Amino acid sequence: xxxxxxxxxxxxxxxxxxxxxxxxxxxxxxxxxxxxxxxxxxxxxxxxxxxxxxxxxxxxxxxxxxxxxxxxxxxxxxxxxxxxxxxxxxxxxxxxxxxxxxxxxxxxxxxxxxxxxxxxxxxxxxxxxxxxxxxxxxxxxxxxxxxxxxxxxxxxxxxxxxxxxxxxxxxxxxxxxxxxxxxxxxxxxxxxxxxxxxxxxxxxxxxxxxxxxxxxxxxxxxxxxxxxxxxxxxxxxxxxxxxxxxxxxxxxxxxxxxxxxxxxxxxxxxxxxxxxxxxxxxxxxxxxxxxxxxxxxxxxxxxxxxxxxxxxxxxxxxxxxxxxxxxxxxxxxxxxxxxxxxxxxxxxxxxxxxxxxxxxxx
Amino acid sequence: xxxxxxxxxxxxxxxxxxxxxxxxxxxxxxxxxxxxxxxxxxxxxxxxxxxxxxxxxxxxxxxxxxxxxxxxxxxxxxxxxxxxxxxxxxxxxxxxxxxxxxxxxxxxxxxxxxxxxxxxxxxxxxxxxxxxxxxxxxxxxxxxxxxxxxxxxxxxxxxxxxxxxxxxxxxxxxxxxxxxxxxxxxxxxxxxxxxxxxxxxxxxxxxxxxxxxxxxxxxxxxxxxxxxxxxxxxxxxxxxxxxxxxxxxxxxxxxxxxxxxxxxxxxxxxxxxxxxxxxxx
Numbered sequence: 001x002x003x004x005x006x007x008x009x010x011x012x013x014x015x016x017x018x019x020x021x022x023x024x025x026x027x028x029x030x031x032x033x034x035x036x037x038x039x040x041x042x043x044x045x046x047x048x049x050x051x052x053x054x055x056x057x058x059x060x061x062x063x064x065x066x067x068x069x070x071x072x073x074x075x076x077x078x079x080x081x082x083x084x085x086x087x088x089x090x091x092x093x094x095x096x097x098x099x100x101x102x103x104x105x106x107x108x109x110x111x112x113x114x115x116x117x118x119x120x121x122x123x124x125x126x127x128x129x130x131x132x133x134x135x136x137x138x139x140x141x142x143x144x145x146x147x148x149x150x151x152x153x154x155x156x157x158x159x160x161x162x163x164x165x166x167x168x169x170x171x172x173x174x175x176x177x178x179x180x181x182x183x184x185x186x187x188x189x190x191x192x193x194x195x196x197x198x199x200x201x202x203x204x205x206x207x208x209x210x211x212x213x214x215x216x217x218x219x220x221x222x223x224x225x226x227x228x229x230x231x232x233x234x235x236x237x238x239x240x241x242x243x244x245x246x247x248x249x250x251x252x253x254x255x256x257x258x259x260x261x262x263x264x265x266x267x268x269x270x271x272x273x274x275x276x277x278x279x280x281x282x283x284x285x286x287x288x289x290x291x292x293x294x295x296x297x298x299x300x301x302x303x304x305x306x307x308x309x310x311x312x313x314x315x316x317x318x319x320x321x322x323x324x325x326x327x328x329x330x331x332x333x334x335x336x337x338x339x340x341x342x343x344x345x346x347x348x349x350x351x352x353x354x355x356x357x358x359x360x361x362x
Numbered sequence: 363x364x365x366x367x368x369x370x371x372x373x374x375x376x377x378x379x380x381x382x383x384x385x386x387x388x389x390x391x392x393x394x395x396x397x398x399x400x401x402x403x404x405x406x407x408x409x410x411x412x413x414x415x416x417x418x419x420x421x422x423x424x425x426x427x428x429x430x431x432x433x434x435x436x437x438x439x440x441x442x443x444x445x446x447x448x449x450x451x452x453x454x455x456x457x458x459x460x461x462x463x464x465x466x467x468x469x470x471x472x473x474x475x476x477x478x479x480x481x482x483x484x485x486x487x488x489x490x491x492x493x494x495x496x497x498x499x500x501x502x503x504x505x506x507x508x509x510x511x512x513x514x515x516x517x518x519x520x521x522x523x524x525x526x527x528x529x530x531x532x533x534x535x536x537x538x539x540x541x542x543x544x545x546x547x548x549x550x551x552x553x554x555x556x557x558x559x560x561x562x563x564x565x566x567x568x569x570x571x572x573x574x575x576x577x578x579x580x581x582x583x584x585x586x587x588x589x590x591x592x593x594x595x596x597x598x599x600x601x602x603x604x605x606x607x608x609x610x611x612x613x614x615x616x617x618x619x620x621x622x623x624x625x626x627x628x629x630x631x632x633x634x635x636x637x638x639x640x641x642x643x
Contacts, residue, residue: 086544088544096563
């Protein structure tokens, strides 16, 4: 499932299982996170992503399996003995301590000399642009500032891995978008491996080096944002990330790394293969709405009829119907000078962009 | 933190809408006034007559502080007051320690067998009729032959002070974000360091409130003290009772007023301490 990784492994999760009584939250997860990587655990609520993060931090015990941190088994260690730090969803700043004391907390527990504590804390506060707030209490800061204190506090002891549990979810949209770039910068500047948990696919695509998509305690796909978006391996991944058209198809011919398939009762298309299929097999294809190319009638791969059009601002979503009754959504750009809109009932030709169709695992 | 803020906001919202609803019942205001008058006018009268120049409690002859002077000169009252303070201080210290440990175990110890039962047992002294506890304690002490003087009183007071100390501590602990302790552990604090540096300072207002409440409850206790105390260990409320039996002079009013003032001050401190603070929101 995991792809080959360049460089050292920062975290290895080996067949991790987590059971709460009869409920199994993680069903044998195996992941390998590389050194200096921005790695995201993405999935809907209840998929086990936070459980997995808390297992790495040491707040949850593994029921089965092992967690390896830079070659060392850590699953049996308590949280205070693991060289990883966490940015909590609601920050969990100590309300009775100043910003300085919050950031210094980890360094002091590690018995660093006062001079080094002072220097590192100032450095960390500068890194998150909060130099002037050292003496404030967390309650006197805005949500975004508290968030940055939480980051500085977790980064100050220079952990081997930084764990981030939906840290942006409590911020408003503009701030959230600004913080994405900030987090990426912090990751690059510090060179610390980040493991980031989110249910927000946009956030995951924007920031991550690689993403693991989880569902119901199982890893669905691991890959770069491009892999995940452009080459989803199964229906869940294709559906959870972005919009897509699901098309029922029959395998006609299997080629090397690709297949020829029949859709809509007669249209012949080519699609990439990430797994084995046999001729005659019924499969589901995924086609992103922006990968449909509209041509003049008669010039495309097939004819289609316009059913409806929804204006969405930068683009419109156009519903098309193929002769066999298959309906497709086409994302049409609303760039100026793009010609006039299409009216319902109008006929168009269409083809699909190169490499645009993915054969999904059932 | 944020959870608590939210809860407070909700409470405020409820209070607001509640006030709006109450305004529809015009007779409720006068009724409430009558209720308060019934409740507090005896106390007002008691306090007023403590400044009475007369030898008789209920015949007003003019303003005087002489009964307060009498109280302060009365050696028996001094002894009784000292007994009350010693018992209250010791019972408070012991009950707060037990209540803190109990609250930590119940709020942070995870699930364990008999958790609900433990909660019930801690609260039991509040609902058991005090006279029953008093008689039972008296019989128990004499059965095992325990006679530690003030020690007997301290043990008995500790028992009924525990639930009162426990309640504000547990309330404070429940309002506290458990991830704060996890954050401390995540930042390399041992369990003891996490407790000392994070849990305890945040719990302090609850512990303080519990201590004040326990102190007041112990100071004001009468029934149990009456049963347990003997000639040398009379507490102030028990002494006041014996004074009344000898005839009511304004001296009784004066000493009662002093006791009332001390309780009032302590309860005010309790109220101030248990109020959520702005800077923690």
